[in-house]
Amino acid sequence: MKRIFLSAALALSFIAANAQSDRYKSAMEKLIATLDTTKTVDGYTELGNSFQRVAEAEKTQWLPYYYAALASVSAANNMFVTGQTDKIDPIVDKAAPLIAKAEELQKDNSEIFILKKMYNTAKMMADPMNRYMELSPVAAEALATAKKLNPENPRVPLLEGQDLFFTPEQFGGDKNEAKKKFEEALKKFEAFKPADNLAPHWGKDQATYFISQIK
Incomplete structure (x- = not known):
């Protein structure tokens, strides 16, 4: 009888895990599709928040953290292109802990170093005169590492x-x-x-x- 209960419990656990995995994939697919078409700061901000909610629910997955950070960096890039450099820091700073968490979960990943490069470039462009000497080499090193990890x-x-x-x-x-x-x-x-x-x-x-x- 104990074996029957144990088998049933394991089966239910497997079904629950699969259901959770399906929900995760479905949510991510929808958000990534939206990311491909988003062009505004508000849109990127909303998407970043949505990816963060997925990350909080799926704490062992690196991609929600990656995409949440990418959304913040993309919003900062949008601000640079439109001349709103004074507003970049509060937006892009949200990416730093997200990138760190993604890297904690996924070591030596070319895509994460791409994101590091983008983050440091965005920080630099918020105040290039004062930050170029410090952040340009950091950004270049991140890009070189991304290339080394995946040419x-x-x-x-x-x-x-x-x-x-x-x-x-x-x-x-x-x-x-x-x-x-x-x-x-x-x-x-x-x-x-x-x-x-x-x-x-x-x-x-x-x-x-x-x-x-x-x-």
């Missing part, structure tokens, strides 16, 4: 191209060289296969957009 990650040349695109020519920027990086990124996107449908896949549209802006 085929298409987001590496994408970010290299963005650096060249946005940096003034007198400080080493070069839009023609940026275009080459974006074209390299597109080639890598064609060959890149994410681990599953929850894994990071963003960036191809950005590479295409930047190429269109370079005559």
Whole structure:
């Protein structure tokens, strides 16, 4: 009789775990699909909060923390492009503990170092005159690590191209060289296969957009 009860308990536990996993995947798929089409600071902020709620419910999963941080960094990038640099810090600072938690759960992951690069670049652009010397090397090191961990990650040349695109020519920027990086990124996107449908896949549209802006 004890064996029957034990078997029943194990079966129920397995069913509950599967149901929880299905709910997690469903929630993440919907949020990631929304992330692909979000363009506003408010939209990114709302998405970041939603990913954080998933992270709090699924504390052993690194991807909700990653995407919550990505949403904050994306909101900060939006503010930079629209000239709201004075508002970047409060937004991007939300990403720091999320990135740390993602890395705690997933060591030596190229995507997390991509995110570290983006975070430090966003912090730098909030006050480039005072932060460039400190944060530019940190951002560059994170990107170099991302490349070392996965040389085929298409987001590496994408970010290299963005650096060249946005940096003034007198400080080493070069839009023609940026275009080459974006074209390299597109080639890598064609060959890149994410681990599953929850894994990071963003960036191809950005590479295409930047190429269109370079005559």
